[in-house]
Amino acid sequence: MLRFTFWCLLTVFLVCVFATQVSFHSSHVEWQPGALGDNDLEDWSLDTSPHPNSTDHLVFETVHSLLQRWPNTRMRNGHAIVPGIIPKGTLLYHGTTSNVFPTMHEWFATDPEHSYLFCGISVEAECWLFTIATTRPLKVVYFDGSSAAKLQDGALDTQDLLLWGEPRGGTAKEDMQRIEDICKWGGKYKVDAFVSEVMLCDPTSGVRVISSSNLASPLTQWPQKTLLEVSAFEIMNAAAWHNRLPGETRVHLNLAGLVTFYDTQLAPSLVPIRAGQERWDHRVQGISSEDLSATRTRLEEVLTRQEGLSSGIDWASLIQVIVDRYAERLDSVQYLLSAPATNPDDVLDLANKTQTQLRTELDWATPVFRLCATTHTCSMDSELSFMTDSEKLVLQAVRGTTREICRVVTKMWVAGVHAGIDPLLNTKEHFDVAKVAHLRNAWLEDLNHLITWLDWSEWVKCNPACDREEVCYLPTWPVGFPGGDKLGYVSTIFPPITEEWIRPQPKCIRRVAPYGF
């Protein structure tokens, strides 16, 4: 049995290596932005970390975050534009002060809690909530990040750049202009709607009104402060249903049409702008006009491409499989390594020498690293000719990301083998405790580095977990946001927070009264 497994592994390995050699002819190329194979798959040194300008991990996490609110609340400045559909029979909601159903482009929501607030502008106004159902699949374009938040600092960049070539930010006036212009643009490609909120371009086509309800205005039910608090929390809660996988399931995206400003081949001018920045600070403004027009052209291609012209690979699942495999494990190893332990200084030097030895003796571990790094993707080389540019980008992201995970994990494992604590290989009778303590520190450093690089939203949670009367919350627009007072009143009730919203961190807040952020 063992023998059989071994031969299977070896066969897979050989197939992969063969394929690798066919596709990745260059042995030691300079790093080029994003080209497939540029990840230097011939370089299996355990000390070669990813190039600082590489965006493989960012594209990987982008794909893994699509349509989920949590990661897109944390990293608000979206970079990706993805075509998709809203299937037939999907309900959408629209809250307004008039009983006349709109006939022009309008905002719709996937949850009524969200729409309800929009009929409560004043005590005198009536409150109408329209429910509509799609009668055919709607062709949509999705923007990632907090692309419905009316912010000035980058959340609307991708839409604005696409439309106007420059960011204009989020006032009500710009908002009207944006939906008008985006629908005009999308009309050329028969796009029915744009999604973060649903900007429906023609409410007379592809949808049917199911009901129109004249509801008590939210303002007549509660005093203003209470209304705002309750509404804010209910909107937040409704949105939180889509926080994590499977995310907003009423929108189906086609990853074979993914276009992202993290594609360094498509938008190389953004590479120097991002250099040295943390992800929160990435913006797409400053892109060169050539890169912008190349991106527009790519998007037009994607939107006019015949259906079915792609490899058929399920990229979302592939990425999920990899996250499932590593997210929890890396997290728990980090936890174990972070537990305090004493570490006598005098053996540190010796441990260091062992570590140096390790690095020079690594050759035998290379096959393990290589197999680990290519096992998810090596079979895909034969599909390359069927892949769209978007798919090649995702493939590269998966390769670059798994390669780094495997590099670090293999390196750590090797260190354990050398220290004699591996139960199957080179096991020692007696341990030098201090040496092992040092090993733990080295492991922790490597692992922290990897975890920071990957920065998966999976790991962003309230710890300890929240109480039954609480929810885990990431500061977000509009409540409590600087600029959130665009709604006119919010900041007077919840004073603007400053630092917290730039780099949102999770925290437990109350889910029922008395509320507070």
Ligand SMILES: *[C@@H]1O[C@H](CO)[C@@H](O)[C@H](O)[C@H]1NC(C)=O
């Ligand atoms: C990353 O890109 C910037 C801008 O193009 C460049 O100045 C820098 O040298 C690059 N970093 C490395 C390590 O090559």
Ligand SMILES: *[C@@H]1O[C@H](CO)[C@@H](O)[C@H](O)[C@H]1NC(C)=O
């Ligand atoms: C380990 O050794 C290297 C070179 O021999 C040295 O540069 C480094 O400072 C040492 N580190 C520790 C923690 O002793």
